Amino acid sequence: MDVYSSQNQYLGSGFYQKSSITVRIITRNQQESVADVIQQKIALCFEGRKLIGFPNKETDVYRLVHGEGDELPGLVVDVYAKTAVVQLHASGWLPYRQLIAETIVALSNKTINSVFDKSAESLGNLSKNSWLIGEEQASIQVKEFGHSFEIDVENGQKTGFFIDQRYNRKLLGEFSKGKKVLNTFCYSGGFSVYALKNKAAHVLSIDSSKKAVQLTDINVELNGFDESHHQSVCADVLPWLTNNTEIFDVVVLDPPAFAKHKSARHKAIQAYKRLNLMAMQCMPKNGILFTFSCSQVVDSAMFRGAVMSAAIECGRQVQILHQLSQPADHTINIFHPEGEYLKGLVLRVV
Secondary structure (H helix, E strand, O other), X not given: OEEXXXXXXXXXXXXXXXXXXOEEEEEOOOOOOHHHHHHHHHHHHHHHHHHOOOOOOOOOEEEEEEHHHHOOOOEEEEXXXXXEEEEEOOHHHHHHHHHHHHHHHHHOXXXXXXXXXXXXXXXXXXXXOEEEEOOOOOOEEEEEOOEEEEEOOOOOXXXXXXXXXXXXXXXXXXXXXXXXXXXXXXXXXXXXXXXXHOOOOEEEEEEOOHHHHHHHHHHHHHOOOOHHHEEEEEOOHHHHXXXXXXXXXXXXXXXXXXXXXXXXXXXXXXXXXXXXXXXXXXXXXXXXXXXXXXXXXXXHHHHHHHHHHHHHHHOOOEEEEEXXXXXXXXXXXXXXXXXXXXXXXXXXXX
16 A cells, blocks of 8 residues: 655555554555565565574574564564564565565575464454464474573464563573572563573572463473472462562563553553562562563653652662663664563662
């Protein structure tokens, strides 16, 4: 669909969809072929990831295409070893699924040999996820900074793994030696594995999903850690924290998005305040809190305000040691600041 200004000036062409985003612009040149644009921009994505060092010997899991950040709005591609996982978030992409898959494999220099489509169910006419290239794989094993993780791309959350927390997991490891660590909303246990690798005294992993807890246990075992240093619990985090009486030296709060739309923003801010308050209440003096928000409609100032309110109500002094965001493979287009969705703080709770 072509888009024009009120003065009938051509602005760009993109995919139309009846939603909060009416047209997702993929080109500003009216004469360009859509297929050519897709291939050229995916090629630029490969160049960009190579520039920042992906893949490499220690890490073979990374984001290849990050929607608006790579000028391909509505398209996300994550790479897990030799498998690429595609997510389409606009129906206009549907006719180009196979082209995308073939382009990825062709440009990968033989590092990718299979492509799985895990597109949004809201697109309707995708009855099920499908392998566009390659044979079906029950699970995939990847490396991140030398740590091993088993990925379920078909049934896992998002594309199978929260790649955007890579450097934040590594940072957590630096605070974990000899500490008692609580990893809430643990999903596949990424933060837990890094804490154990750095010789945490004990790690408790909590998630409401039984499958997530099972995957955490698999990843703990996969990395060869002593089970006596790790415990996993299947429970809703907020009720669990409400009833908890244990003290933890390091706490990780990495919840799912509490607000996906502006109408839910106020409730989300209150939820972040409550969650951080309960975490601070189970921490000793000089405890370390890793707290995150991935809610795009809650900006950094709002999130920090919620955490500050929690500290005030808890009566604790809190110092910001690190301000965290998403890694470089989750690109942010300077003309699309909304793409900076991940916000994190590392706090010293005095």
